[in-house]
Amino acid sequence: MRGVNIYDIAKLADVSIATVSRVVNDSSKVNDKTKEKVLRVMEENHYTPNVFARGLGLNSMKTVGLVCPDVSDNYMAKAVAYLEKNLRGYGYDCILYCSGYDEEDKRQAVELILQKRIDALVLIGSNYAGGRDEETSYINEVAGQIPVFMINGYIEGENIYCTLADDYQAVYDATEELIFAGKRRILFLSNSESFSAMQKRKGYEDAHKNHGLPVLEELRLYTENSIHGTRDRLLLCRNLVFDSVIATEDGMAVGALKYARARGISVPGEISVVGYNNSELSISCEPELTTVDARGEILCKSAIDSMMSLLGGEKIRQKTMIKCHLIKRHTTDF
Amino acid sequence: MRGVNIYDIAKLADVSIATVSRVVNDSSKVNDKTKEKVLRVMEENHYTPNVFARGLGLNSMKTVGLVCPDVSDNYMAKAVAYLEKNLRGYGYDCILYCSGYDEEDKRQAVELILQKRIDALVLIGSNYAGGRDEETSYINEVAGQIPVFMINGYIEGENIYCTLADDYQAVYDATEELIFAGKRRILFLSNSESFSAMQKRKGYEDAHKNHGLPVLEELRLYTENSIHGTRDRLLLCRNLVFDSVIATEDGMAVGALKYARARGISVPGEISVVGYNNSELSISCEPELTTVDARGEILCKSAIDSMMSLLGGEKIRQKTMIKCHLIKRHTTDF
DNA sequence: AACTTTTATGTAAGCCCTTACATCACTGTA
DNA sequence: TACAGTGATGTAAGGGCTTACATAAAAGTT
Numbered sequence: 001m002r003g004v005n006i007y008d009i010a011k012l013a014d015v016s017i018a019t020v021s022r023v024v025n026d027s028s029k030v031n032d033k034t035k036e037k038v039l040r041v042m043e044e045n046h047y048t049p050n051v052f053a054r055g056l057g058l059n060s061m062k063t064v065g066l067v068c069p070d071v072s073d074n075y076m077a078k079a080v081a082y083l084e085k086n087l088r089g090y091g092y093d094c095i096l097y098c099s100g101y102d103e104e105d106k107r108q109a110v111e112l113i114l115q116k117r118i119d120a121l122v123l124i125g126s127n128y129a130g131g132r133d134e135e136t137s138y139i140n141e142v143a144g145q146i147p148v149f150m151i152n153g154y155i156e157g158e159n160i161y162c163t164l165a166d167d168y169q170a171v172y173d174a175t176e177e178l179i180f181a182g183k184r185r186i187l188f189l190s191n192s193e194s195f196s197a198m199q200k201r202k203g204y205e206d207a208h209k210n211h212g213l214p215v216l217e218e219l220r221l222y223t224e225n226s227i228h229g230t231r232d233r234l235l236l237c238r239n240l241v242f243d244s245v246i247a248t249e250d251g252m253a254v255g256a257l258k259y260a261r262a263r264g265i266s267v268p269g270e271i272s273v274v275g276y277n278n279s280e281l282s283i284s285c286e287p288e289l290t291t292v293d294a295r296g297e298i299l300c301k302s303a304i305d306s307m308m309s310l311l312g313g314e315k316i317r318q319k320t321m322i323k324c325h326l327i328k329r330h331t332t333d334f
Numbered sequence: 335m336r337g338v339n340i341y342d343i344a345k346l347a348d349v350s351i352a353t354v355s356r357v358v359n360d361s362s363k364v365n366d367k368t369k370e371k372v373l374r375v376m377e378e379n380h381y382t383p384n385v386f387a388r389g390l391g392l393n394s395m396k397t398v399g400l401v402c403p404d405v406s407d408n409y410m411a412k413a414v415a416y417l418e419k420n421l422r423g424y425g426y427d428c429i430l431y432c433s434g435y436d437e438e439d440k441r442q443a444v445e446l447i448l449q450k451r452i453d454a455l456v457l458i459g460s461n462y463a464g465g466r467d468e469e470t471s472y473i474n475e476v477a478g479q480i481p482v483f484m485i486n487g488y489i490e491g492e493n494i495y496c497t498l499a500d501d502y503q504a505v506y507d508a509t510e511e512l513i514f515a516g517k518r519r520i521l522f523l524s525n526s527e528s529f530s531a532m533q534k535r536k537g538y539e540d541a542h543k544n545h546g547l548p549v550l551e552e553l554r555l556y557t558e559n560s561i562h563g564t565r566d567r568l569l570l571c572r573n574l575v576f577d578s579v580i581a582t583e584d585g586m587a588v589g590a591l592k593y594a595r596a597r598g599i600s601v602p603g604e605i606s607v608v609g610y611n612n613s614e615l616s617i618s619c620e621p622e623l624t625t626v627d628a629r630g631e632i633l634c635k636s637a638i639d640s641m642m643s644l645l646g647g648e649k650i651r652q653k654t655m656i657k658c659h660l661i662k663r664h665t666t667d668f
Numbered sequence: 669a670a671c672t673t674t675t676a677t678g679t680a681a682g683c684c685c686t687t688a689c690a691t692c693a694c695t696g697t698a
Numbered sequence: 699t700a701c702a703g704t705g706a707t708g709t710a711a712g713g714g715c716t717t718a719c720a721t722a723a724a725a726g727t728t
Contacts, residue, residue: 005684016708021686028687031706048449052395053684055386056713066430071415074614077406081432084405088431093450096400096430097422098415115382116427227617254618261620280408283561284588286595286620339714350678355716362717365676387714390683 004045013041024049055117063093064307065113068124069101073225074250074279075296079124079151082300090308092119101192103128107138120147120307126194127153147310149303152294154195154319161310163303163320165294167196170324171203171246174274174292177326178244179211181334183272187242189252191225200248200276223252227281230255235262243271250275254285257331273331287330295322338379347375358383389451397427398641399447402458403435407559408584408613409630413458413485416634424642426453435526437462441472454481454641460528461487481644483637486628488529488653495644497637497654499628501530504658505537505580508608508626511660512578513545515668517606521576523586525559534582534610557586561615564589569596577605584609588619591665607665621664629656 006024010017015034022030023038030038041047055061064087071077084094095116099109110121121142127150128136136155142148143159150162178186188204190197205215219242223233230252234240247253253275260267267273267287275282275291282289299322306316340358344351349368356364357372364372375381389395398421405411418428429450433443444455455476461484462470470489476482477493484496512520522538524531539549553576557567564586568574581587587609594601601607601621609616609625616623633656640650 007684017685018687018708019706022707025686029705034706050390050684051450052386052389052393053713054686056384056390056684056715057686059386059713061386063429071405071418072408072411074406074408074411077408077411080430081405084430084432088446093447094430095397096414096418096428098418112422113427116385227614251614251618257620280406280561280585281614281618284585284615284618286591341714351715352678352680352717353676356677359716363675368676384714387683388716390685390714391716393683 003050004047005050006047009038009041009045009047012045013038059117060119061093061117062091063095063116063118064120064122065097065110065116065118066094066122066124067097067099067106067109067113069099069106070125071096071098074281075277075294076124079296079300082297083122083124083304086301086304087307090304101125110138110142114142114145118146119311120149122149122151122303122307123153124151125153126192126196127155129193129195129198147307149307151299151303152196156318161303161306161316161318161320163299163306163322164196165299166321166323167199167294168203168206170276170292170294170326171200171248172207173203174246174326175204175207176211177332178246178272178274179207179213181272181332183244184213185216185219185242185244187240187245187256188220189230189245189247189256190220190222191249191252197248204246223255225249225251227251227255227258231258231262234259245271245273247273247275250277250279250281250289250291253289253291253331254281257285257287257289268331268333272334274326275331278327282327282329287333290329290332291327293325293327295324298322337384338381339384340381343372343375343379343381346379347372393451394453395427395451396425397429397450397452398454398456399431399444399450399452400428400456400458401431401433401440401443401447403433403440404459405430405432408615409611409628410458413630413634416631417456417458417638420635420638421641424638435459444472444476448476448479452480453645454483456483456485456637456641457487458485459487460526460530461489463527463529463532481641483641485633485637486530490652495637495640495650495652495654497633497640497656498530499633500655500657501533501628502537502540504610504626504628504660505534505582506541507537508580508660509538509541510545511666512580512606512608513541513547515606515666517578518547519550519553519576519578521574521579521590522554523564523579523581523590524554524556525583525586531582538580557589559583559585561585561589561592565592565596568593579605579607581608582610584611584613584615584623584625587623587625587665588615591619591621591623602665602667606668608660609665612661616661616663621667624663624666625661627659627661629658632656 006017006020009020020038023035068076068080071080097109097113099106139155140157143157148160152164154162208215223230245256253273256273275289278291278293282291302320309316340351340354343354354372356362357369402410402414405414431443431447433440473489474491477491482494486498488496542549557564579590587607590607609623612625612627616625636654643650
């Protein structure tokens, strides 16, 4: 049961364990002949260094913690997949924690995952923007120990690095486009009060203001990010009149589509719909959804680049903003 | 930087490290007073046992490896989420590896993840059913070291435990239903030669045979599991005539829907469509998709239960089959 | 009172690495 | 020839935990 260890290899290769270790870590110079011999013996005996002992010695196990509210969300799933794949390319493993959206659950997730002595923490998805300091102070505490990378979240602090989609601009542009098309009652569908949702809302509002249009309270609706949930929610608002929809998530946009169909309203004829995230949902619905490409992969790539630079000792910027694209499909054919 | 360790706690609590360790592990009896004191000191000093040292000592870190071809697939994402959440409930962390579908990549994934001295391995998604032994022999090798749990895959062997959806029955039933509705040209859309895909195909074929109907080669089409890919593939088959579709994944079923729309064929009027997995796609499309609920959560629950029993020293069954439901929505309104 | 048990705790050996420092054999230089 | 410098390797000290075994104190037994 006890696998081969460094002593076995050392003995078989007729060298000291230090030399074996050096070969394994490719650290200081080892004579080519010796190296070759050691490698051969390692190979022959299927030697794999014990990660625990290694971790103990190095106080690092080349592991990063991934905290994600919900991997079954297509956008986040893609992010997790991308991060995992590429971090592995750098020799890092990922420990995953699906935290749920609750801020307290997230705190616990972080706490637990931290016990694994990870080298860095990646937080996927937006944080609450409530501004309540207690909610985010633990992140700052964590950042005291290891670098924290946020994908689409934003918290200011030492050793916290945020990569965000420019949600403000994206929604601003989308809203403007609807306004140009003559829409005057644009329903804003949102499901949270996260930092990112707030940016989107601000984009929506500013676009109105800058075009001299009023921002109507009644056109801001909170609902859950689910297709049927959103549909039903809208169905309940009998007196709500709108000529277009901007949703902060594709699921809600598709919900709006379902609502329109249920009510016999034509899309894009009578109302236009814009979603967010360019998830799979946006091409499975009918008509296919105009949506914002929130550049998940680009964000993750940027975060990984930053992380590697940082772990390599370089200094990196704390906030990186990535511009989004609006992908026009058929729910906004004017 | 060097955090508090067991020696610090021992000194502060005026006991030996063995006692601290006993308290931490709740192992053999410790005097209540002493225990309380130690716990208090631990609390006060934010002591967390070093996982590496712990791993070294116990040769286990309470971690399970999750290998998943593609977390951005909704079905698997849900499985990963469920597994992660519930394993954590038992104190186990999950290391994730998104392997891709290639069998060689999977082998590498398993090899790498194994170096982390995980306590168990979970393989999500079906294995190739080619029957080529080399492809699966490494799994048997792994199983020599730690238990292997397969979700929807099937390999026979010591220490390999498989939990599967009864894909054969599910497709058999769905096919039969279409046959009863008078369909005689049922297109079978598949994307792989996995064990699971083979079961589905067998269900499709047997249903035909048992009802005295021929199994037509031309009605078995391989395509990729993507909406537009499938649509385009079908669009290319100008001479293919069919009155219904059974797809082995929802994405392909939705692709068939897109195809029908592109060709001006009405669903369910002219053709019926049945998908598989009850993913989010199946409710976002239009009309909403009749699909097989492949019981992802139930499968995972069963796997976790088995795992815990096994790690607890019990004996468990090696193969568990779970019955599926057909969820009727509107692509099969006859 | 002289013992056996039981309960609580401590000691120290291991688990398998990394790495600072020591050593030794050369090469090159003065 | 003596010595500094270089390269290759070894020695041994951690790193923080678990746990078998030893010990000591308390309780029970005769």
